[in-house]
Amino acid sequence: MLKGKTALVTGSTSGIGLGIAQALAAQGAHVVLNGFGEYQGAVDAVHAAGATHGVQVDYHGADMSQPNDIAAMMDFAAQRFGRVDILVNNAGIQHVAPVQDFPTEKWDAILAINLSSAFHTTRLALPAMLAAGWGRIINVASVHGLVASAQKSAYVAAKHGIVGLTKVTALENATTGVTCNAICPGWVLTPLVQKQVDAKAVQYGVSNAEATKLLLGEKEPSLEFTTPEELGALAVFFCSPAGNNVRGVAWNMDGGWAAQ
Numbered sequence: 001m002l003k004g005k006t007a008l009v010t011g012s013t014s015g016i017g018l019g020i021a022q023a024l025a026a027q028g029a030h031v032v033l034n035g036f037g038e039y040q041g042a043v044d045a046v047h048a049a050g051a052t053h054g055v056q057v058d059y060h061g062a063d064m065s066q067p068n069d070i071a072a073m074m075d076f077a078a079q080r081f082g083r084v085d086i087l088v089n090n091a092g093i094q095h096v097a098p099v100q101d102f103p104t105e106k107w108d109a110i111l112a113i114n115l116s117s118a119f120h121t122t123r124l125a126l127p128a129m130l131a132a133g134w135g136r137i138i139n140v141a142s143v144h145g146l147v148a149s150a151q152k153s154a155y156v157a158a159k160h161g162i163v164g165l166t167k168v169t170a171l172e173n174a175t176t177g178v179t180c181n182a183i184c185p186g187w188v189l190t191p192l193v194q195k196q197v198d199a200k201a202v203q204y205g206v207s208n209a210e211a212t213k214l215l216l217g218e219k220e221p222s223l224e225f226t227t228p229e230e231l232g233a234l235a236v237f238f239c240s241p242a243g244n245n246v247r248g249v250a251w252n253m254d255g256g257w258a259a260q
């Protein structure tokens with residue numbers, strides 16, 4: 001379905017971004033990966049997912065807190081593949097602390113990586129998408145883009161912000177072939193969340209399994225994690241012809257979290 005298209009997924013060396021990159025490659029899209037840490041495993045996994053379509057996979061290590069790095073990554077993708085057709089803004093970090101104790105440098109980093117980076121990639125990707133008459137911008141927000149939790153001021157502010165950016169981008173391009181939507185996952189068991197499970201295990205002196213149950217039980221009625229594969233399937237839907245008139249939604253996949 002996405003043969004001949006190119007997807008750029010920020011923060012795709014692990015977790016949700018990697019799952020979405022694999023799902024898009026499985027539909028035939030070439031992929032540019034981004035993120036910190038070891039990346040060859042992610043390149044290989046995405047390559048394998050798209051092997052039957054002969055997809056090409058490349059990587060750029062831009063730091064998403066740095067606008068100049070982001071511009072260099074967008075140039076790299078355009079030179080390598082012509083343009084970015086599918087932009088997935090996924091890179092994100094978390095820090096938990098009450099507002100009065102929240103380190104200001106963590107606030108700045110979370111706003112830069114989880115929100116401002118999506119503004120920069122979007123403004124740089126849009127002209128070529130509009131010229132081509134087709135584009136998909138998918139912002140990985142969070143259920144925290146819809147509701148709040150204590151201790152997560154910067155994260156909740158950034159995620160509510162990216163839902164707002166999603167709506168504005170969708171409206172400004174509503175008469176074109178470029179759509180913009182947000183995905184709002186509940187808990188997904190990735191390195192970002194494993195750190196929060198570990199913190200709970202230490203706090204209550206319980207096992208990893210018990211801490212996982214506590215974490216899910218607090219917020220997610222299904223008591224199940226959403227998976228990167230499920231989120232990848234939703235991203236593929238947004239890219240499908242059936243998604244042509246889906247514009248500006250913030251679609252939660254959260255086991256009922258935001259329904260409460």
Ligand code: NAD
Pocket residue numbers: 010011012013014015016017034035036037062063064065090091092093113114140141142143184185186187188189190191192193
């Ligand atoms: P993760 O830690 O597995 O992945 C985060 C990715 O972002 C990694 O590839 C990491 O290298 C990259 N990254 C971090 N800082 C970066 C930077 N400065 N520049 C470039 N890349 C950077 O986390 P995840 O859980 O897969 O999270 C992905 C997105 O999904 C985030 O935006 C997160 O807020 C969101 N999300 C996660 C959950 C969850 O439960 N895991 C729930 C809702 C939303």
